[in-house]
Amino acid sequence: xxxxxxxxxxxxxxxxxxxxxxxxxxxxxxxxxxxxxxxxxxxxxxxxxxxxxxxxxxxxxxxxxxxxxxxxxxxxxxxxxxxxxxxxxxxxxxxxxxxxxxxxxxxxxxxxxxxxxxxxxxxxxxxxxxxxxxxxxxxxxxxxxxxxxxxxxxxxxxxxxxxxxxxxxxxxxxxxxxxxxxxxxxxxxxxxxxxxxxxxxxxxxxxxxxxxxxxxxxxxxxxxxxxxxxxxxxxxxxxxxxxxxxxxxxxxxxxxxxxxxxxxxxxxxxxxxxxxxxxxxxxxxxxxxxxxxxxxxxxxxxxxxxxxxxxxxxx
Amino acid sequence: xxxxxxxxxxxxxxxxxxxxxxxxxxxxxxxxxxxxxxxxxxxxxxxxxxxxxxxxxxxxxxxxxxxxxxxxxxxxxxxxxxxxxxxxxxxxxxxxxxxxxxxxxxxxxxxxxxxxxxxxxxxxxxxxxxxxxxxxxxxxxxxxxxxxxxxxxxxxxxxxxxxxxxxxxxxxxxxxxxxxxxxxxxxxxxxxxxxxxxxxxxxxxxxxxxxxxxxxxxxxxxxxxxxxxxxxxxxxxxxxxxxxxxxxxxxxxxxxxxxxxxxxxxxxxxxxxxxxxxxxxxxxxxxxxxxxxxxxxxxxxxxxxxxxxxxxxxxxxxxxxxxxxxxxxxxxxxxxxxxxxxxxxxxxxxxxxxxxxxxxxxxxxxxxxxxxxxxxxxxxxx
Numbered sequence: 069x070x071x072x073x074x075x076x077x078x079x080x081x082x083x084x085x086x087x088x089x090x091x092x093x094x095x096x097x098x099x100x101x102x103x104x105x106x107x108x109x110x111x112x113x114x115x116x117x118x119x120x121x122x123x124x125x126x127x128x129x130x131x132x133x134x135x136x137x138x139x140x141x142x143x144x145x146x147x148x149x150x151x152x153x154x155x156x157x158x159x160x161x162x163x164x165x166x167x168x169x170x171x172x173x174x175x176x177x178x179x180x181x182x183x184x185x186x187x188x189x190x191x192x193x194x195x196x197x198x199x200x201x202x203x204x205x206x207x208x209x210x211x212x213x214x215x216x217x218x219x220x221x222x223x224x225x226x227x228x229x230x231x232x233x234x235x236x237x238x239x240x241x242x243x244x245x246x247x248x249x250x251x252x253x254x255x256x257x258x259x260x261x262x263x264x265x266x267x268x269x270x271x272x273x274x275x276x277x278x279x280x281x282x283x284x285x286x287x288x289x290x291x292x293x294x295x296x297x298x299x300x301x302x303x304x305x306x307x308x309x310x311x312x313x314x315x316x317x318x319x320x321x322x323x324x325x326x327x328x329x330x331x332x333x334x335x336x337x338x339x340x341x342x343x344x345x346x347x348x349x350x351x352x353x354x355x356x357x358x359x360x361x362x363x364x365x366x367x368x369x370x371x372x373x374x375x376x377x378x379x380x381x382x383x
Numbered sequence: 384x385x386x387x388x389x390x391x392x393x394x395x396x397x398x399x400x401x402x403x404x405x406x407x408x409x410x411x412x413x414x415x416x417x418x419x420x421x422x423x424x425x426x427x428x429x430x431x432x433x434x435x436x437x438x439x440x441x442x443x444x445x446x447x448x449x450x451x452x453x454x455x456x457x458x459x460x461x462x463x464x465x466x467x468x469x470x471x472x473x474x475x476x477x478x479x480x481x482x483x484x485x486x487x488x489x490x491x492x493x494x495x496x497x498x499x500x501x502x503x504x505x506x507x508x509x510x511x512x513x514x515x516x517x518x519x520x521x522x523x524x525x526x527x528x529x530x531x532x533x534x535x536x537x538x539x540x541x542x543x544x545x546x547x548x549x550x551x552x553x554x555x556x557x558x559x560x561x562x563x564x565x566x567x568x569x570x571x572x573x574x575x576x577x578x579x580x581x582x583x584x585x586x587x588x589x590x591x592x593x594x595x596x597x598x599x600x601x602x603x604x605x606x607x608x609x610x611x612x613x614x615x616x617x618x619x620x621x622x623x624x625x626x627x628x629x630x631x632x633x634x635x636x637x638x639x640x641x642x643x644x645x646x647x648x649x650x651x652x653x654x655x656x657x658x659x660x661x662x663x664x665x666x667x668x669x670x671x672x673x674x675x676x677x678x679x680x681x682x683x684x685x686x687x688x689x690x691x692x693x694x695x696x697x698x699x700x701x702x703x704x705x706x707x708x709x710x711x712x713x714x715x716x717x718x719x720x721x722x723x724x725x726x727x728x729x730x731x732x733x734x735x736x737x738x739x740x741x742x743x744x745x746x747x748x749x750x751x752x753x754x755x756x757x758x759x760x761x762x763x764x765x
Contacts (some may be wrong), residue, residue, distance in 0.1 A: 085447045096598035099623065103590035209423030211611040213644040220647045222622045231622035303618075304587040305611050305644070309420055313585060348591035354581040356591065 093225040096349070104345035105338070106234045109241035110296055112337030114314055115321030116248055116330050117292030123328020124265045124285045127177060130192040132318055133311025134199040139165050139297030140306040140374060141203065143210050147302075149349045151339075158298050166287045172284040178279070182330050204310040211305040237299045242293060245334055248288070252330060265328060278375060293318075313357070322365050325376050332351020332376030339375075410445070410450035410712050412437075412702055413472030413485035414695075417487040420460025421585045422609050425635050426485050428646050428688035429507060432695030433482065435678045440699070446706045448484075454697070458484055460584075462492035469493045473500045479714045480505065482698045485712055486584075487511035487556035497521035503718040505634070507698035508549060508691075510633055511560040515738040515745040523746035524699055524720045525733055529561040532655055533568035535752040542615040543653075544550055547575040551592055551616065553608045554581040561607040562634050584608070584721070589616055593623050600729065610637045610691075617641065617648040628653065630754075638755060638762045640687030649757045657730050658687040661762045667731035674730045692757035697728035700763045721746060732746070 114136065121129045139161045146157035176195060178186050195216045218232040252258040263271040266283045272278050294304035296314070304310070321340055323333025367375060414480055417426035433646040437451045445451055454476050456468035458527045472478045473496070480503050484490045488542055497504050498519060501763040506514060506524040510532065513720045515524055527535075551686055552558030558581065578599035580592040593616070596604060606616055611638055620629065638656070641649040658672070659665050666672045675696050679689055701724055706712060708720035726733040735746030754765040 092598055096594055099594040099597070100591060103588075103594060107588055107590070204419055208427070209419035209422055210427055211614075215612065220621070222624065225626065229622060229624045231618075234622070300587075304615060307421075307423065307611070309585070310587070313587075345591045349595050352582075353592045353595070356586065357583060377389075 089383040091227075098343050099228050100349045101342075102228055102230055106230060106238045108338035108341035109238040109245075110229070110337075111317060111321055111341050112245055113241045113292055113296045113299075114318040115325060115333035115337045116245060116298075117289035118315075118318045118327065119322045119328055119330065119333040120248070120252070120261075120292075121286055121289040122322065124261055125282055127286075127291065128192060129286075130189070130190045130196040130315070131172060131199060132289070132293050133313075133315025134196055134203070135165055135169065135293035136297035136314045137203060137306070137311040138168060138307060139294030140214075140310060141207055141212075141297075142294070142307050143298040143301045144207075144214050147214050148212070154302075160296070161298035162291050162295040165298075166291035168294070169287040169290020170283055172290070173283045177282070177286065181282070184358060187221065195314055200308055200311070207306075207308065210307060211307045213305050214293070214302040216302045221251075231303075233303055237303065238303065240299060241296070245330075248292065249330055251288075257281075257284065260337040272315030317360070320360060323374055324364055324367060326374030329374070329376050332374060335376065336374075393488060395720035409450045410706060411454055411476060411478045412419070412445060413469070413476060413481040413483075414455045415458045415465060415468040415481065415489075416455065416474065417460040417489065418455075420455035420760070421611070422460045423514070424637075424688075425508070425560050425609050425691045426457075426612055426642070428637070428685075428691035429485060429695040430697075431684050431688065431694030432675070433699045434695070435675070435682065435692075436696040436699035436703075439674070439678060440703050441524065442610050444589045446480065446703050447710070447712070449655050451699070451703060454478060458489055460486070460489070462488055465489040465492050466496055469496045469504075470500075472554060473502050478502070478753050480702055481716045482507055482695075485509065487514060487560065490514055491556055494519050500714075502714045503721060505698050505702050505721075507694040508635065509557065511556040512562065512564070513556060515747045516740075516744075518743035519742040519745055520743050521718060521745075523701075523735055523748075525701060525728070525730070525748040525750065525751055526634070526694065527657065527750045529564040529632070531749070532561070532634075532752055533551040533564040536565070536632075536655065537572060537688065539563070539754060540569060540574055543628070545572075545574050545575050545603045545628075547570070548598055548603040548605055549577040549596045550579045550607075551589070551603050552579075552581055552606070553584045553597060553612070555584060555672065557633060558607045562605070565605055567634060575601070582608070582612070584612065585760050586612070587615055589619055590623065593620055593625060596627075597610070597623055597625050601627060603630060606631045609621055609635050610640055614641060614644045617645040617652060621648040631655065634752075635691060637687045637690050639689075639759055640685070642757060642760050642762075643687060644667050653754060653756050656690050656753050656755055658690050658693040659755060659764075660686075661755070662764055665753070665764070666729070668727045668729070671727050672729050674705055680760065696724070697730055697733060701726050701733050 118132050142161035142164050143157055146152045200376040216233050222229040260276045260281050321333055321336040325336030327367045343363050346357050349381050416430045428755050437453050441450050458468045482505045490506055490509040501652035501747050503521045507527050511527045511590045512528050512530055550562045552562045578596045582589055632655050634657040636654045638654055660676055663669055704724045704726045705720040709716035731751040733748050738747040739743035739745045755762050757764045
């Protein structure tokens with residue numbers, strides 16, 4: 069874990085420098101940590117959706133990033149074109165994400181069940197490209213921005229500051245992560261999901277409707293991706309290719325946290341955010357995106373199944 | 384069987400003949416712009432401006448008595464795609480001259496293909512110095528180099544009272560080239576340089592870079608990127624309470640779009656632009672600017688795109704002048720003619736001076752540069 073701690077080489081205040089310089093360095097560190105915390109929440113949200121789908125269905129879901137941009141575009145449509153309430157739009161965008169996920173499962177994946185992982189992967193890559201191009205056709209390539217009801221001046225705490233919108237995103241993201249965790253670990257549906265994850269054939273023999281489990285898993289994962297897009301769209305700008313980097317990072321988080329592990333993906337999301345933020349702040353901002361992936365390579369060399377992977381039953 | 388084969392051959396022949404005749408009817412110009420991807424906003428504006436110019440030229444008789452036809456390819460903000468589009472335009476569509484490719488990295492990627500096929504490229508936006516100094520005789524640039532921008536800005540460093548400046552630029556030829564030239568110029572003016580941060584062109588979260596810049600202190604932040612990323616920077620700088628004066632370089636910032644998308648956060652920012660549609664009297668050729676603005680508004684294009692769209696207009700007018708000057712649609716003749724063009728453009732008078740190693744010089748225009756400021760949701764003169 070020492071790898072992602074800040075490397076303050078050459079940046080520590082010298083003895084002769086005044087106290088104010090010292091507090092300035094501390095402020096910067098705290099601001100970086102605050103930024104990373106907010107970013108980590110959304111990374112975790114993206115990661116758990118993907119890890120659920122892979123863990124239970126063994127599907128490498130390349131459309132995850134497209135569900136993310138779909139959520140953002142729905143948000144744009146509801147808020148900016150139909151002038152609906154911001155918070156209502158958020159709920160609608162997530163529900164539509166769930167519906168789209170269910171449709172993808174029904175139209176594409178259902179027929180491929182039992183096909184090998186490469187075939188499914190190719191179909192998902194095709195779906196990803198088709199969805200991205202369709203978005204380009206419908207919305208054009210020009211970036212869109214979404215207005216929010218949050219005050220434009222940030223929340224200020226001494227030298228630190230963070231926008232209200234980002235705090236809201238963090239809160240909702242954490243809420244959704246907790247809900248997902250509770251759903252998987254505390255409900256009947258969740259138990260059926262976990263049973264399917266352990267052994268689909270036995271679960272089916274015990275009366276679990278595997279078809280329903282697969283569809284609800286894919287719909288849930290897609291809904292979470294759409295929610296992440298709908299939450300982040302108003303903070304950033306909305307473009308058809310916004311999902312590419314997001315899905316790349318989601319894959320990284322899932323690998324980091326261990327495939328199929330919700331807690332692992334959550335922690336993985338925060339770790340990635342902290343590495344990026346502190347790496348950009350103290351080492352080199354140009355290599356911001358590379359830094360997270362370098363660490364993932366390092367971790368995989370030591371623990372090839374990810375940081376938090378648990379034992380899987382085989383056969 | 385025999386006769387049906389014959390008729391197929393005959394039909395093919397007729398089609399071939401027809402398409403050849405059709406090809407003779409227009410003068411083709413290839414355009415490679417980023418219509419999708421990170422620079423999509425700007426690329427679309429430039430393309431719209433180019434199309435308006437072609438329409439206006441065709442309305443007043445076209446070139447060499449034929450209609451000007453733009454063949455537009457999307458380079459997807461991606462250097463590999465940019466090379467691909469250029470090659471396709473030259474080989475498949477047989478265009479004798481190209482315009483493009485918006486970003487410096489895209490243009491630099493295309494350049495070797497120009498030498499390979501000996502076809503000239505009119506560069507309408509890119510600002511990296513390397514483009515005209517690396518010795519490619521097929522390059523003709525109407526946009527200013529970063530060095531020209533920096534030189535034009537030099538007297539303002541004192542009048543704005545800049546003491547310590549920071550940089551946040553895209554991690555590519557455009558951003559880094561601009562940072563290098565402005566650093567050199569500012570140091571010459573006795574200004575201290577603080578943080579010099581870079582970002583990926585498609586990065587959306589810039590909080591780490593901004594926190595570092597805030598910690599570095601200083602009174603001014605120079606930003607070089609396109610309008611979409613700049614929107615994010617202005618919003619996020621406000622979130623982190625950065626009170627430095629923000630000045631953008633490169634002329635790709637569309638202040639109206641910034642006001643629309645960044646809201647409050649755009650207030651107080653300064654922008655180097657190459658066309659000022661807000662002050663029609665301040666431009667060199669008011670009548671040309673008027674024609675362009677009227678055509679733009681006629682089509683109900685986004686007014687925020689005027690500062691980008693004019694590049695396409697000026698580019699196509701320059702190419703049309705060169706084709707008329709050449710008297711034929713051969714790449715080499717057009718290249719020769721580009722050296723002699725004198726065009727009244729939206730930005731000012733366009734003509735080319737020689738830059739780069741002797742014997743292999745590229746053409747470089749000396750454009751006008753203006754500084755504007757956003758105050759209270761309006762663009763004001765500076």
